[in-house]
Amino acid sequence: MDIAALLTSAGINIAVCVVLFSFYSVLRKQPSNVNVYFGRRIASQHSRRIDLCLERFVPSPSWILKAWETSEDEILAIGGLDAVVFVRMLVFSIRIFSIAAVICITLVLPVNYFGTDRTHTIIPFESLEVFTIENVKEGSTWLWVHCLALYIITFSACTLLYFEYKRITNLRLLHIVGSPPNPSHFTILVRSVPWSSEESYCETVKNFFSHYHASVYLSHQMIYKSGTVQKLKDDAEHVCKVLKNASLEKTCKPSFRHCCSGAGGTNSFKKISNEMDIVDGRMGNSDMHLETTTKECASAFVFFKSRYAALMAAKVLQTPNPMLWVTDVAPEPHDIYWSNICIPYRQLWIRKIATLVATIAFMLVFLIPVTFVQGLTQLEKLQKMFPFLRGILKEKFVNQVVTGYLPSVILVLFLCAVPPVMMIFSSMEGSISRSERKKSACCKVLYFTIWNVFFVNVFTGSVISQLSVFSSVTDLPAQLAKAVPAQATFFTTYVLSSGWASLAFEVMQVFPLLCNIFQRFILRLKEDALDSSLTFPYHTEVPRVILFGFLGFTCSILAPLMLPFLLIYFFLAYLVYRNQIINVYITKYDGGGQYWPIAHNTTVFSLLFSQLIALGVFGLKRSSVASGFTIPLLIGTLLFHQYCRQRFLPIFKSNSAQTAIDMDLRDEHCGRMEEIHEHLRLAYNQPRLIDDASTPPQSVKHHEDMDSGQSSSEDMEKEGK
């Protein structure tokens, strides 16, 4: 591939992006698309009116300006801490790759270009390999330039990472301290309550906590089973109950009254049999067991009088059997993933192992399409396999499109299927909160992407066509040093096609747009029926941004030509994602910035990995000085990582006693504690039970400012985008 082909590719992509962005700026002004492009505003303002200009059909860059001008505080208010963390990732990437681009293009590129004594053709027809480190001849004394560049990049990256981590940690703390009283701070989730034949789970929980935590225990709330089978069974029971209306009234009442009567934890759970919704439709057909109460799980929310007490109870081993009375900090009411909360604790470790195995299996099976895609960059192979294509492929333009563009597109299409699969895996894993599930899916997608986009491409696309390379460990750096520069061209086109195009598609919201058109003009649904509450797909976007960072670090000193394209990507991403956060995605729950440690760790891994490759390259080029200087850099980076783990990570794992106590004291001084305790009892409402009772208690309506988990199950599928 030569410069001309690269520019063709870049041209196509720039054209596509410009067209799509203009198209977007027109589409967003159409009133019919309001619920696609302004979902968040509709959700927050409860109105569908937006300011429409007169020039509805003229493209305008106003959205770019708006996205640029929004301050970080506004983003925090709108999108929560996770959104800020995501924006900070982009800011960090822009900063570090600006530095890298300046260093590498001024220092490294000339050294690469004039690396061997050969006659250069005019630049447009120069092969891209001339600009990579492959062009530097063996034993060159100029390799110290690469080593210096590596030092500068590593030091800048570590400094920036450190300050970002510090800043985000402070933001997280401020966010925790500054936010309104959060019921999850007072609540713990107890799982694996031991079963006893003498008393119900509810009584067991009450007895345990009022004995061992008497001074701080407030009340508790049981969790009820709500699996699919259970749902069917419940429905059948409902019908039965309605049929025998009068007689059941008596048996139901006491079962919900006698337990927790003093504590008052389940006030909001109204008697199921009361005023039943017969128009439910699903009549059920299963067995007709007539149990009088909804089945209790061995899990409960326990409320404490202070944040500190709840933190204590959550962090300490409760009983000498670690499989019983497992306590955890409760997720926020909106954040709870109700379907998983009843999973027996004993299953969890098996589920985790099973998910791990399934994920690895999925990653390996995925090799097949990727291997095929890689075949496309080596046209000779393709022509051998499909001789009838030979005629077409000889045409220059087709050739350029096929080598420069098609592989990436196919890869991207395949990759689209990955996030939903990983989301399913994460649900099966047993995450109890939706943010945790998304974070877990994010990690899985990240490993998957780095493995399948980077490693598999490197190893299958390069000279070593078999996977035999995985069996040898000690010469891995040398193997990588051979393989990575050879694939640098592919990664440059990958940034161009996948990166830029993904942003354009993101801003266009192609799938919701099509759905909207379908619903609006074909199904002719009313405005109110058009739902548009999407949450930000961190599990797809975080890995994507991190992957491009990874590619950037790995290729920066090997093939510096990639950096300008990457920088453009990050700059566009900054604008696009800010726009999406402001306008499109709603924030239902806050993960508390848990994505930053993932980004930090992967960035450090990228640095280490790029150093390892550099070590291999310097070794291959027989520059012992440069190799020698790379080793202290590796050690330094590892030490930096270890330090950051010690210094910042614990704050992301757990709240600190000081913070909790300070907040408790503040609330006590304001005299708000009583009010908060009142609210607590209504904060966690299991959706199934609320759905059943057609008239929700008045008190819930009053205290909606305290968060209530009513609407937390309907958008489950939407997240799995």
Add this chain to the structure above:
Amino acid sequence: MDIAALLTSAGINIAVCVVLFSFYSVLRKQPSNVNVYFGRRIASQHSRRIDLCLERFVPSPSWILKAWETSEDEILAIGGLDAVVFVRMLVFSIRIFSIAAVICITLVLPVNYFGTDRTHTIIPFESLEVFTIENVKEGSTWLWVHCLALYIITFSACTLLYFEYKRITNLRLLHIVGSPPNPSHFTILVRSVPWSSEESYCETVKNFFSHYHASVYLSHQMIYKSGTVQKLKDDAEHVCKVLKNASLEKTCKPSFRHCCSGAGGTNSFKKISNEMDIVDGRMGNSDMHLETTTKECASAFVFFKSRYAALMAAKVLQTPNPMLWVTDVAPEPHDIYWSNICIPYRQLWIRKIATLVATIAFMLVFLIPVTFVQGLTQLEKLQKMFPFLRGILKEKFVNQVVTGYLPSVILVLFLCAVPPVMMIFSSMEGSISRSERKKSACCKVLYFTIWNVFFVNVFTGSVISQLSVFSSVTDLPAQLAKAVPAQATFFTTYVLSSGWASLAFEVMQVFPLLCNIFQRFILRLKEDALDSSLTFPYHTEVPRVILFGFLGFTCSILAPLMLPFLLIYFFLAYLVYRNQIINVYITKYDGGGQYWPIAHNTTVFSLLFSQLIALGVFGLKRSSVASGFTIPLLIGTLLFHQYCRQRFLPIFKSNSAQTAIDMDLRDEHCGRMEEIHEHLRLAYNQPRLIDDASTPPQSVKHHEDMDSGQSSSEDMEKEGK
């Protein structure tokens, strides 16, 4: 090596053992050796008289009887939980290898012996290889016997391990609940107290805990610097102070009075300048800075009113900066390793990394003597290297001794140097308690032993003479399958020589015996000057026992001939170590059975490793059925390990809230709480400060039943045996 050579080796060892054991039974009856062989009794009974029979010079097996009869409760009372755990390791080994021996000798050995169609010579001249799996021909249908044996061994081992873990966990809980009030339960160690220019560390600690833990905070006690340099400086200051006696009296007093006056944490620290011990001898020569107080560290012990409060404070992140106010459960007063307690917390992570690197480097450097030792088993090599030896080596007896005995002896001698080195590493690592230091050294010695005795012998001794094998990962099972059976003979002799002899030397206490003779008959010291307080060297004995278990599991189905020798070893070890626990070693502190998780994990690793080797062997022998059946076994063992980690490990990491609260309630009902709080203030006495004040305060003497750490530094060197 043939059966005759093995029997020669066994004969030598049996003779050596019988002689040494008889010799021991005589020596122990000599009054002059009382402090070598009955150190514990002397320490506990404070008397030097023991019942002496008339037949002082006749060997007798009475000690064996005594060791056999002692019950586990007695061992617990005498040696603490660690001793019981150690005995349980031996019991477990005896049980599992009895099963393995029965299975392997009845089932596997005949299959191995008749594995190939060859004419067998008479058994004494049969090569040992005939009894190993190497003798089974490729594609044999009898390999299912090995697979079955592997299944039986794995299932028995897992069952036994599970019940042992359960039993030891219960013992640990009972021990915690049943023991007298332990000051460490009420105390936390706070490190990295932030420095402030306005107030002293003492005031900072007081302010912090009386603000954030007001209701449960009792008092605290600062820790003072006592490094070598500091000691010299202190000594110099002492002399100065004594010279200006009268004038200093005034400046010293307030500095120890004003802080913690209400809390009363430092009552026991008397003014240093008071009644100075001038006969100290060390006059010091360093600079004459006249600081008025001993320097405070950024660390302190903080006492709480209840166990639960202390547990809470120890387990929770205190402030948003995890590098400040680092809290930890305090070790028992006798267990504290005072030299390390002042190490700044910020250094710890660097120290840990440095120690890790140093340990790995040490392990690799150690390869050199081991490689040499292995040369001895291949006589041809030796004869080539040293041609002048050819004459001697041709003699049959010399030949047998050299191949069967000498390599092991040399290896053992080299290995003797390892534990002290590892102990030094563990001290440098920054362990705050002596039990933790010993545990850490135990792990290091364990890794070292398994690496150097097993892996290096396997890889250097076998056909693959280079270390090239480490570079290939996927064919590791196959490589191991080739190498391990070839080395089985060496391991059998290793059990014979190193195992049996080590027990004889252990019971003889050769080094203390020589010291005793030297002191008593050459230096002519008095009885009272002969100190004999050795603690049990868990860091050498636990790895040794585990190593033999590891060899046993790995070789059981490959070379079943080893098992009877191993069984004898474990049986002897059971008697010898019980005898040593009862008579010799004193127990100064209790580690709380922390060695069991190490033993458990290593045993599971051994099982996995033996399955991996079996997999390789079955692969080499082309028995796909047997290989196929081994894989579920591997997965099952991994799941078992994961389950045990979940079920039992947390209890070894931390006390549970239930236990702590129950103990608190019990003490409150008895009205003992006040008394315990009184004792707490005197429990932790930093030895340096006590040494300085020649007249210890009366109150310390009164409460010696509560533990006081006075004598905790003098036996530091002895542990590094």
